[in-house]
Amino acid sequence: MPEIVGINSMINYTERLSLLMSDIVERVPTLSFIDMKKVLVFARPGRTVAEGAYATCHCICLPPSEPGYYFWKDRETGQLTRRSEWFVTKSPTVHVGSQPVDYMISFALPRFCDQRLARTRKSVHYEGQPDWVAKLDTIVHELYHIDPERPGIRRMEKADGTYSANCHGDRFFENVVEMVNQYLESKPDPQISSFLAHDFDSLVQRFGGVGGVTFRAFPSYPQRFTEVMPVQPPPPPEADCRVEPLALPRITTAFTDDDMVIRQFFRTTSRKVADASKREPQAA
Numbered sequence: 001m002p003e004i005v006g007i008n009s010m011i012n013y014t015e016r017l018s019l020l021m022s023d024i025v026e027r028v029p030t031l032s033f034i035d036m037k038k039v040l041v042f043a044r045p046g047r048t049v050a051e052g053a054y055a056t057c058h059c060i061c062l063p064p065s066e067p068g069y070y071f072w073k074d075r076e077t078g079q080l081t082r083r084s085e086w087f088v089t090k091s092p093t094v095h096v097g098s099q100p101v102d103y104m105i106s107f108a109l110p111r112f113c114d115q116r117l118a119r120t121r122k123s124v125h126y127e128g129q130p131d132w133v134a135k136l137d138t139i140v141h142e143l144y145h146i147d148p149e150r151p152g153i154r155r156m157e158k159a160d161g162t163y164s165a166n167c168h169g170d171r172f173f174e175n176v177v178e179m180v181n182q183y184l185e186s187k188p189d190p191q192i193s194s195f196l197a198h199d200f201d202s203l204v205q206r207f208g209g210v211g212g213v214t215f216r217a218f219p220s221y222p223q224r225f226t227e228v229m230p231v232q233p234p235p236p237p238e239a240d241c242r243v244e245p246l247a248l249p250r251i252t253t254a255f256t257d258d259d260m261v262i263r264q265f266f267r268t269t270s271r272k273v274a275d276a277s278k279r280e281p282q283a284a
């Protein structure tokens, strides 16, 4: 049975990641536009042995979509027989204190803690460097997804000047390697990234436990949602037919510190240990 420890003795992993990211955006010019006050780091479940992402960048500052509706067509005549109410899709709002959050970066625990350079495609870029640089690469990678020009995920330009259909494009990975090396060469305080040198077991040994901020409805987290327009526009000219109400699940669309908790992560499970707003500040 894994040992359960007090909130103030275990490492707050997401807080450490936030502090490290603040240092990175101060030292890497390409990322210097990022305001870490508007970036929330949170934890998601991810087993070390399972397939899946180590981390993900979520944009929650996109404007609402254009109004739309679903429709059903008669197979023979092609005529619209019924349609849904008009709806829009919207980003949820997340506040930390009074500060609105624009982006969230989630880390899969404990999987991320156990990421290693050896035997991955990253190893060719970081020859002779320690294993934990793989984690630094992932952190810079997620920060690089934040678009400097408009709300959203950075679009990568291709050699011909058009935008790549996927958000990684040709140069993304090389650019990340460059930024990782730029950060390391800027001689940062090694204390800030020292926690990356430990894998999950070693963190548990050293700190007694690994904790992280999650949303109360764990493992769910704020995501874009569909909303019926309160004032319905006139019917579209080609769809003057029966209108069906949209059956939407009741979900939370506005989140604050009250919706965040600290969970302690174990190898295959996790448990809530405290409300995030009540946590003691942790010394680095």
Ligand SMILES: [Zn+2]
Pocket (backbone or CB within 6 Å): 141, 145, 168
């Ligand atoms: Zn990516």
